[in-house]
Amino acid sequence: MNPTENELSLSHLLGTSYHPLQPDLILAKEFEVCAVGGMGAGKTYAACLAAIRHGAKYPGARVLIARFTYDELIKTTKHLFFEIVKSKGLSKYFVKPKTWDVREGTNYARMSNGSEFFFSNLDKSLDKHKNVEYSFVFIDQLEEIEFEVYQILLLRCRLGICPPTERHVVGVANDEGDNWIRRRFLTMEPPHGRPTAGASRRLIRGTSLENPHLDEGVRAQYMMLAPELQRRWVFATMDATASRLIPDFKVIPSFDIPGHWPRWIGIDPARSTGVTCALWVTVNPDREEYHGVAPNAPHFFNEYWVEGRDAELHAKAINGMNGPWNPRAQVMDKTSWSSGIKSSKYGQLSVADLYIGEGLSVVP
Secondary structure, X not given: OOOOOOOOOHHHHHOOOOOOHHHHHHOOXXXXXXXXXXXXXXXXXXXXXXXXXXXXXXXXXXXXXXXXXXHHHHHHHHHHHHHXXXXXXXXXXXXXXXXXXXXXXXXXXXXXXXXEEEEEEOOOOOHHHHOXXXXXXXXXXXXXXXXXXXXXXXXXEOOOOOOHHHOEEEEEEOOOOOOHHHHHHOOOXXXXXXXXXXXXXXXXXXXXXXXXXXXXXXXXXXXXXXXXXXHHHOOOOOXXXXXXXXXXXXXXXXXXXXXXXXXXXXXXXOOOOOOEEEEEEEEOOOOOXXXXXXXXXXXXXXXXXXXXXXHHHHHXXXXXXXXXXXXXXXXXXXXXXXXXEEEXXXXXXXXXXXXXXXXXXXXX
8 A cells, every 4th residue: 555646746745835945855856955944944844755755656665864863863853754644644554653653662664565764863873874775865954964974874875676866865954154065065165076967966945934834923033133143044045154153353442441340361271381372351341332342242352372381481471461450260271170291390280280379260
Protein backbone atom coordinates (compact mmCIF):
# COMPACT_ATOMS: atom_id res chain seq x y z
CA MET A 1 0.00 0.00 0.00
CA ASN A 2 1.41 3.37 -1.07
CA PRO A 3 0.14 6.96 -0.85
CA THR A 4 -1.92 8.05 -3.82
CA GLU A 5 -0.81 10.70 -6.26
CA ASN A 6 -3.28 13.10 -4.70
CA GLU A 7 -1.99 12.42 -1.17
CA LEU A 8 1.53 13.32 -2.32
CA SER A 9 0.45 16.37 -4.32
CA LEU A 10 1.63 19.80 -3.28
CA SER A 11 -1.96 20.99 -3.10
CA HIS A 12 -2.62 18.39 -0.39
CA LEU A 13 0.69 18.76 1.44
CA LEU A 14 1.08 22.55 1.24
CA GLY A 15 -2.48 23.74 0.69
CA THR A 16 -3.27 26.82 -1.38
CA SER A 17 -1.16 29.28 0.62
CA TYR A 18 2.56 28.69 1.19
CA HIS A 19 6.01 30.23 1.12
CA PRO A 20 7.40 30.25 -2.47
CA LEU A 21 10.59 28.67 -1.15
CA GLN A 22 8.74 25.47 -0.22
CA PRO A 23 7.73 24.08 -3.65
CA ASP A 24 11.13 25.09 -5.02
CA LEU A 25 12.81 22.93 -2.38
CA ILE A 26 10.42 19.99 -2.71
CA LEU A 27 10.68 19.82 -6.50
CA ALA A 28 14.39 20.63 -6.82
CA LYS A 29 16.26 18.30 -9.20
CA GLU A 30 19.81 19.08 -8.13
CA PHE A 31 21.88 16.63 -6.08
CA GLU A 32 22.80 19.24 -3.47
CA VAL A 33 20.00 21.57 -2.40
CA CYS A 34 20.45 24.23 0.25
CA ALA A 35 17.61 26.48 1.43
CA VAL A 36 18.74 29.56 3.35
CA GLY A 37 15.87 31.65 4.63
CA GLY A 38 14.61 33.78 7.43
CA MET A 39 13.27 32.26 10.62
CA GLY A 40 9.76 30.89 10.23
CA ALA A 41 10.06 30.54 6.46
CA GLY A 42 8.93 26.90 6.52
CA LYS A 43 12.26 25.42 5.39
CA THR A 44 12.22 22.38 7.70
CA TYR A 45 8.56 21.70 6.88
CA ALA A 46 9.31 21.61 3.15
CA ALA A 47 12.37 19.37 3.60
CA CYS A 48 10.32 16.88 5.63
CA LEU A 49 7.75 16.78 2.81
CA ALA A 50 10.52 16.18 0.26
CA ALA A 51 11.83 13.27 2.35
CA ILE A 52 8.35 11.72 2.66
CA ARG A 53 7.66 12.04 -1.08
CA HIS A 54 11.02 10.43 -1.87
CA GLY A 55 10.32 7.46 0.41
CA ALA A 56 6.86 6.99 -1.07
CA LYS A 57 8.04 7.25 -4.67
CA TYR A 58 10.97 4.84 -4.39
CA PRO A 59 10.23 1.62 -2.47
CA GLY A 60 13.24 0.54 -0.44
CA ALA A 61 14.60 4.08 -0.20
CA ARG A 62 16.85 4.87 2.72
CA VAL A 63 16.39 8.39 4.12
CA LEU A 64 18.60 10.07 6.71
CA ILE A 65 17.07 12.94 8.68
CA ALA A 66 19.74 14.60 10.80
CA ARG A 67 20.61 17.55 12.99
CA PHE A 68 23.74 18.39 14.94
CA THR A 69 22.53 17.59 18.47
CA TYR A 70 20.27 14.74 19.56
CA ASP A 71 18.11 16.93 21.79
CA GLU A 72 17.31 19.42 19.02
CA LEU A 73 16.75 16.61 16.52
CA ILE A 74 14.09 14.97 18.69
CA LYS A 75 12.38 18.13 19.92
CA THR A 76 12.20 19.90 16.57
CA THR A 77 12.94 17.96 13.39
CA LYS A 78 11.59 14.55 14.35
CA HIS A 79 8.60 16.08 16.12
CA LEU A 80 7.67 18.06 12.99
CA PHE A 81 8.12 15.00 10.73
CA PHE A 82 5.77 12.90 12.87
CA GLU A 83 3.26 15.74 13.07
CA ILE A 84 3.21 16.15 9.26
CA VAL A 85 2.72 12.43 8.64
CA LYS A 86 -0.17 12.33 11.08
CA SER A 87 -1.88 15.56 10.03
CA LYS A 88 -1.73 14.68 6.33
CA GLY A 89 -3.21 11.22 6.87
CA LEU A 90 -0.05 9.35 5.87
CA SER A 91 0.60 7.36 9.07
CA LYS A 92 -1.39 4.42 7.67
CA TYR A 93 1.39 3.91 5.15
CA PHE A 94 3.98 3.37 7.90
CA VAL A 95 4.42 -0.01 9.55
CA LYS A 96 6.98 1.21 12.09
CA PRO A 97 6.59 2.49 14.68
CA LYS A 98 3.35 0.54 15.15
CA THR A 99 1.79 3.40 17.07
CA TRP A 100 2.62 6.68 15.39
CA ASP A 101 4.09 8.37 18.46
CA VAL A 102 7.09 10.69 18.32
CA ARG A 103 8.11 9.50 21.79
CA GLU A 104 9.10 6.07 20.47
CA GLY A 105 12.77 5.45 21.18
CA THR A 106 14.09 3.71 18.06
CA ASN A 107 14.34 6.90 15.99
CA TYR A 108 13.45 4.77 13.03
CA ALA A 109 10.42 4.64 10.75
CA ARG A 110 9.54 2.31 7.87
CA MET A 111 6.87 2.55 5.23
CA SER A 112 4.92 -0.45 4.01
CA ASN A 113 6.84 -0.24 0.71
CA GLY A 114 10.12 -0.88 2.57
CA SER A 115 11.42 2.69 2.58
CA GLU A 116 13.29 3.49 5.79
CA PHE A 117 13.78 6.74 7.70
CA PHE A 118 16.67 7.15 10.16
CA PHE A 119 16.77 10.06 12.64
CA SER A 120 20.33 10.78 13.75
CA ASN A 121 22.41 13.46 15.46
CA LEU A 122 25.75 14.48 13.98
CA ASP A 123 27.73 15.69 17.01
CA LYS A 124 29.06 12.25 17.95
CA SER A 125 31.03 9.65 16.02
CA LEU A 126 30.08 9.49 12.35
CA ASP A 127 31.30 5.91 11.98
CA LYS A 128 27.71 4.65 11.89
CA HIS A 129 27.17 6.60 8.66
CA LYS A 130 30.42 5.66 6.91
CA ASN A 131 29.21 2.15 6.07
CA VAL A 132 25.59 3.01 5.24
CA GLU A 133 24.31 4.19 1.87
CA TYR A 134 21.36 6.56 1.62
CA SER A 135 19.21 7.69 -1.27
CA PHE A 136 18.10 10.92 0.42
CA VAL A 137 19.75 12.99 3.15
CA PHE A 138 18.09 15.89 4.96
CA ILE A 139 20.20 17.98 7.35
CA ASP A 140 18.27 20.44 9.48
CA GLN A 141 20.07 23.64 10.57
CA LEU A 142 22.97 22.95 8.24
CA GLU A 143 24.90 25.91 9.63
CA GLU A 144 25.44 23.97 12.87
CA ILE A 145 27.75 21.37 11.31
CA GLU A 146 31.26 21.55 9.87
CA PHE A 147 31.90 21.13 6.16
CA GLU A 148 33.88 17.94 6.79
CA VAL A 149 30.74 16.30 8.24
CA TYR A 150 28.72 17.46 5.25
CA GLN A 151 31.28 15.98 2.88
CA ILE A 152 30.96 12.56 4.49
CA LEU A 153 27.18 12.59 4.02
CA LEU A 154 27.56 13.70 0.41
CA LEU A 155 29.64 10.60 -0.26
CA ARG A 156 27.15 8.31 1.50
CA CYS A 157 24.18 9.46 -0.59
CA ARG A 158 24.66 6.87 -3.31
CA LEU A 159 22.09 4.09 -2.78
CA GLY A 160 21.13 2.77 -6.21
CA ILE A 161 17.45 2.27 -5.36
CA CYS A 162 16.60 5.28 -7.52
CA PRO A 163 18.16 7.04 -10.53
CA PRO A 164 21.15 9.29 -9.73
CA THR A 165 19.07 12.32 -10.66
CA GLU A 166 16.61 11.46 -7.87
CA ARG A 167 19.18 11.24 -5.08
CA HIS A 168 19.43 14.42 -3.02
CA VAL A 169 21.28 15.93 -0.09
CA VAL A 170 19.03 18.68 1.25
CA GLY A 171 20.16 21.18 3.86
CA VAL A 172 18.17 24.01 5.40
CA ALA A 173 19.92 26.82 7.25
CA ASN A 174 19.63 30.21 8.82
CA ASP A 175 21.95 32.94 7.60
CA GLU A 176 25.18 32.88 9.60
CA GLY A 177 27.13 35.25 7.39
CA ASP A 178 30.45 34.28 5.88
CA ASN A 179 30.51 30.53 6.57
CA TRP A 180 31.15 27.49 4.39
CA ILE A 181 27.51 27.42 3.23
CA ARG A 182 27.84 30.88 1.72
CA ARG A 183 31.14 30.00 0.09
CA ARG A 184 29.85 26.72 -1.34
CA PHE A 185 26.41 27.73 -2.58
CA LEU A 186 26.59 31.48 -3.21
CA THR A 187 30.12 32.64 -4.03
CA MET A 188 31.49 29.18 -4.96
CA GLU A 189 34.94 30.03 -3.64
CA PRO A 190 37.78 27.48 -3.47
CA PRO A 191 37.89 24.71 -2.50
CA HIS A 192 34.20 24.36 -3.38
CA GLY A 193 34.27 25.54 -6.99
CA ARG A 194 31.35 25.53 -9.35
CA PRO A 195 28.87 22.66 -9.72
CA THR A 196 28.79 20.44 -12.79
CA ALA A 197 26.05 18.57 -14.60
CA GLY A 198 26.92 15.39 -12.72
CA ALA A 199 27.44 17.10 -9.38
CA SER A 200 24.69 19.69 -9.44
CA ARG A 201 24.08 22.20 -6.69
CA ARG A 202 21.34 24.72 -5.95
CA LEU A 203 20.77 27.54 -3.47
CA ILE A 204 17.17 28.48 -2.64
CA ARG A 205 16.52 31.65 -0.68
CA GLY A 206 13.57 33.35 0.96
CA THR A 207 12.62 35.82 3.67
CA SER A 208 10.51 35.30 6.77
CA LEU A 209 7.95 37.84 5.59
CA GLU A 210 7.08 35.76 2.49
CA ASN A 211 5.44 33.14 4.71
CA PRO A 212 1.68 33.87 4.48
CA HIS A 213 1.02 31.97 7.72
CA LEU A 214 2.93 34.43 9.93
CA ASP A 215 0.45 36.62 11.82
CA GLU A 216 0.85 40.35 12.32
CA GLY A 217 2.18 39.94 15.84
CA VAL A 218 5.09 37.79 14.69
CA ARG A 219 5.81 40.14 11.79
CA ALA A 220 5.86 43.11 14.14
CA GLN A 221 8.34 41.34 16.44
CA TYR A 222 10.61 40.58 13.48
CA MET A 223 10.63 44.21 12.43
CA MET A 224 11.53 45.31 15.96
CA LEU A 225 14.85 43.45 15.73
CA ALA A 226 18.05 45.43 15.28
CA PRO A 227 18.91 45.97 11.59
CA GLU A 228 21.90 43.60 11.70
CA LEU A 229 19.67 40.83 13.12
CA GLN A 230 16.96 41.51 10.55
CA ARG A 231 19.50 41.01 7.77
CA ARG A 232 20.31 37.55 9.12
CA TRP A 233 17.16 36.23 10.76
CA VAL A 234 14.43 37.85 8.66
CA PHE A 235 15.82 38.67 5.22
CA ALA A 236 18.71 36.16 5.09
CA THR A 237 20.82 38.44 2.92
CA MET A 238 23.89 36.17 3.23
CA ASP A 239 26.19 39.19 3.40
CA ALA A 240 29.76 38.35 4.30
CA THR A 241 29.50 40.70 7.29
CA ALA A 242 26.05 39.52 8.41
CA SER A 243 27.44 37.42 11.26
CA ARG A 244 29.08 40.45 12.81
CA LEU A 245 26.90 41.68 15.69
CA ILE A 246 29.27 44.33 17.07
CA PRO A 247 28.92 47.63 15.16
CA ASP A 248 31.86 49.75 14.04
CA PHE A 249 33.71 51.43 16.87
CA LYS A 250 33.34 55.19 17.14
CA VAL A 251 36.70 56.87 17.68
CA ILE A 252 36.57 60.05 19.78
CA PRO A 253 39.25 62.38 21.23
CA SER A 254 40.68 61.40 24.59
CA PHE A 255 39.23 63.03 27.70
CA ASP A 256 39.50 62.69 31.47
CA ILE A 257 37.05 60.07 32.73
CA PRO A 258 34.72 61.52 35.40
CA GLY A 259 35.37 60.10 38.82
CA HIS A 260 31.87 58.66 39.26
CA TRP A 261 32.04 56.57 36.08
CA PRO A 262 32.61 52.84 36.82
CA ARG A 263 35.75 51.23 35.43
CA TRP A 264 36.74 47.68 34.52
CA ILE A 265 39.88 46.07 33.14
CA GLY A 266 40.15 43.03 30.88
CA ILE A 267 43.55 41.32 30.90
CA ASP A 268 45.01 38.72 28.55
CA PRO A 269 48.24 37.74 30.29
CA ALA A 270 51.46 36.22 29.05
CA ARG A 271 52.98 33.24 30.81
CA SER A 272 56.23 33.88 32.68
CA THR A 273 57.41 36.11 29.82
CA GLY A 274 55.85 37.38 26.60
CA VAL A 275 53.08 39.76 25.57
CA THR A 276 50.44 40.90 28.06
CA CYS A 277 47.46 42.97 26.91
CA ALA A 278 44.92 44.92 28.94
CA LEU A 279 41.96 47.17 28.09
CA TRP A 280 40.28 49.69 30.37
CA VAL A 281 36.55 50.22 29.80
CA THR A 282 33.97 52.46 31.42
CA VAL A 283 30.27 53.22 30.92
CA ASN A 284 28.53 56.58 30.88
CA PRO A 285 26.04 56.28 33.79
CA ASP A 286 24.49 59.71 33.19
CA ARG A 287 21.45 60.74 31.19
CA GLU A 288 23.34 63.05 28.87
CA GLU A 289 26.02 62.41 26.27
CA TYR A 290 29.50 63.33 27.49
CA HIS A 291 32.39 64.02 25.09
CA GLY A 292 30.74 61.80 22.47
CA VAL A 293 29.90 58.90 24.81
CA ALA A 294 26.16 58.27 24.79
CA PRO A 295 24.26 57.38 27.99
CA ASN A 296 24.78 53.72 28.97
CA ALA A 297 27.41 53.32 26.22
CA PRO A 298 30.77 51.60 26.88
CA HIS A 299 33.94 53.55 26.27
CA PHE A 300 37.44 52.05 25.98
CA PHE A 301 39.84 54.66 27.28
CA ASN A 302 43.20 53.03 27.92
CA GLU A 303 45.27 50.06 26.79
CA TYR A 304 48.38 48.15 27.71
CA TRP A 305 50.37 46.00 25.26
CA VAL A 306 53.91 45.13 26.27
CA GLU A 307 56.21 42.29 25.25
CA GLY A 308 59.29 40.81 26.88
CA ARG A 309 58.64 41.38 30.58
CA ASP A 310 58.16 39.06 33.52
CA ALA A 311 54.59 38.71 34.77
CA GLU A 312 55.46 40.59 37.95
CA LEU A 313 56.53 43.63 35.93
CA HIS A 314 53.31 43.53 33.87
CA ALA A 315 51.28 43.50 37.07
CA LYS A 316 53.11 46.52 38.49
CA ALA A 317 52.68 48.47 35.27
CA ILE A 318 48.95 47.77 35.05
CA ASN A 319 48.45 48.70 38.69
CA GLY A 320 50.30 51.94 38.04
CA MET A 321 48.04 52.80 35.12
CA ASN A 322 44.98 52.58 37.36
CA GLY A 323 46.08 55.71 39.15
CA PRO A 324 43.97 56.61 42.18
CA TRP A 325 40.89 54.79 40.84
CA ASN A 326 39.84 51.31 41.95
CA PRO A 327 38.22 49.32 39.10
CA ARG A 328 34.96 47.49 39.79
CA ALA A 329 36.65 44.34 38.53
CA GLN A 330 39.92 43.27 36.92
CA VAL A 331 39.05 40.26 34.78
CA MET A 332 41.70 37.84 33.53
CA ASP A 333 41.49 34.92 31.11
CA LYS A 334 40.31 31.96 33.20
CA THR A 335 42.99 29.67 31.76
CA SER A 336 45.50 31.73 33.72
CA TRP A 337 44.50 29.81 36.84
CA SER A 338 45.35 26.44 35.31
CA SER A 339 48.63 27.28 33.56
CA GLY A 340 51.47 26.09 35.78
CA ILE A 341 54.74 28.03 35.37
CA LYS A 342 57.97 28.37 37.30
CA SER A 343 58.86 31.72 38.84
CA SER A 344 62.30 32.55 40.23
CA LYS A 345 60.59 34.49 43.02
CA TYR A 346 57.55 32.32 43.92
CA GLY A 347 58.33 28.83 42.63
CA GLN A 348 55.67 26.76 40.85
CA LEU A 349 52.56 28.93 40.40
CA SER A 350 49.77 29.66 37.99
CA VAL A 351 49.97 32.76 35.80
CA ALA A 352 47.21 34.39 37.83
CA ASP A 353 49.12 33.76 41.06
CA LEU A 354 52.00 35.88 39.80
CA TYR A 355 49.77 38.87 39.09
CA ILE A 356 47.89 38.48 42.38
CA GLY A 357 51.19 38.21 44.23
CA GLU A 358 52.13 41.68 42.93
CA GLY A 359 48.86 43.22 44.19
CA LEU A 360 46.78 43.01 40.99
CA SER A 361 43.47 41.64 42.29
CA VAL A 362 42.21 39.70 39.28
CA VAL A 363 39.23 37.37 38.90
CA PRO A 364 38.47 34.83 36.13
